[in-house]
Amino acid sequence: MASGGGAVQVQNFVGKEVNGFEIVKLIGQGKFSYVFKAQRKTDGLCVALKLIKIFDMDNEKQRDNCLKEVQLHQSLDHPNIVKYLNWFIDNKLNELFIAVEWAEKGDLKLVIKKAIEEDVSFPEKKIWEYIHQIAGALRHMHEKRIMHRDLKPANIFIDTAGNLKVGDLGLSRQLSSQTFEAFSRVGTPLYMSPEVLQGKGYDWKSDVWSLGCIAYEICMLRSPFRQDDKENLSLYDLFQRITKGQFPPITAEKYSPELRQMIGAMLRLDPEGRFDIAQVCELCETFKKNLQSKPPAIDTYLIMDDIIEKLSLLDYETSFCKGWKQKRISRVYFAHGTQSDDSIS
Structure with missing residues (x-):
């Protein structure tokens, strides 16, 4: 061999x-x-x-x-x-x-690629969960004084239960208790922080920037700094975009202000103003608590099915619809206002 x-x-x-x-x-x-x-x-x-x-x-x-x-x-x-x-x-x-x-379900890069191919978006609840899992892993690493330094979708794996697993620590570096910055240029350009690209000292918040890039990509199904895989983008142009923090906003119609603001705070150019990993974890945990404290959503379709069943027992089509020349009530009546749809009954 x-x-x-x-x-x-x-x-x-x-x-x-x-x-x-x-x-x-x-x-x-x-x-x-x-x-x-x-x-x-x-x-x-x-x-x-x-x-x-x-x-x-x-x-x-x-x-x-x-x-x-x-x-x-x-x-x-x-x-x-x-x-x-x-x-x-x-x-x-x-x-x-x-x-x-072994991560049975591959990596996050493949999951994002599949979503692009199927033209589907990740639900916001799933995005918060993904960010929370990655942030929790980074917090554990940072507590051990370890930076990942090459966080990207291809290095985040998925187990059989659908949980994310941060891996590939080949570029990680354990900083001594006296060392607060690293100066070597390593990582993958699309997910590198501006301070790394500029050759400046960087600390734990460089990993937070990379997480912000990943979170943006999960929302928009593309990198914040490369809008199309087919885009002929030079490394110089990419570095310019990153160091200037130039990227389109996350679609407001799809995702909440809280999610968009948190991702924006992870992608702040100045590391001093950028969220640290503890703040990201705290926001994710707060979101999950608020979600659990909300009353369960009412399933209007189940309610309407129950109403239709009771109206049928009263023979409402004969006694009401024909006599009053009214259309049958749609099973999605409550979901779509007062517009009735005869094709759904």
């Missing part, structure tokens, strides 16, 4: 067993890594098995960063963060493997 220099022959992995994991298929790859779907032999549990070509890396610092990723996974324990399971260096391959929780 390996040839000279530690090079990995990926095509030979499928169907093979590595340290108690049977490789099922390749699901992704990067410059120094491959991600496989695998099955743990002891109990049949499906996992994502990440192979990192640690000994192909140019210098010791890169190898140290990979081992840091393992340590990051080990320190995190949150229902909305991909769960770390195990790590090992295979003796035969001399490569690092990390086994993490």
Whole structure:
């Protein structure tokens, strides 16, 4: 499964067993890594098995960063963060493997893509829930003094119950208690904060900016700074838009002022005025409490069905409609005002 220099022959992995994991298929790859779907032999549990070509890396610092990723996974324990399971260096391959929780339903990028293809919008309640889950994961990371630094839909996974799981911590960095800013330019341009793009120092609020970009995209089914996947946008133009904070407003007819204002507060250019992750969590929790405290919505269709049934027992069509030359009452009478629809009865 390996040839000279530690090079990995990926095509030979499928169907093979590595340290108690049977490789099922390749699901992704990067410059120094491959991600496989695998099955743990002891109990049949499906996992994502990440192979990192640690000994192909140019210098010791890169190898140290990979081992840091393992340590990051080990320190995190949150229902909305991909769960770390195990790590090992295979003796035969001399490569690092990390086994993490398998997300059965793919990632948020695919969910957004499906919504675009089907031309459907996410309901506001679902958007608040998604933001709350991601924000809760970030709050846990920030409490551990860990920044994600590459938050985007493709790095947010979905389990069988539909819960979001923040993953891919390869670009995360644990800041020491004396360090409040990081200065390296890393991440994905569409979701990078202005301060990162400008080479300035940045802190935890840079992750909040990325979350704001994701929240906007869930609402509008497109990035705030790239309005069409087919748009021929140069990196320079993209950087200009981001550093100027130029993006169309979220549709007011679809979503509440509270949701739009919160996303706007996450996308403020000045980090000082931008929401922190605790404020985002608090607003989401307040929204959910208010939603639970509201009385259940009245189902006008069920009420009308009941009325129609009682009117039928009184033979109202014969005694009232014909005598008074009135149309039958529609089953959606209360939902659509006084307009009757003979086609629905």
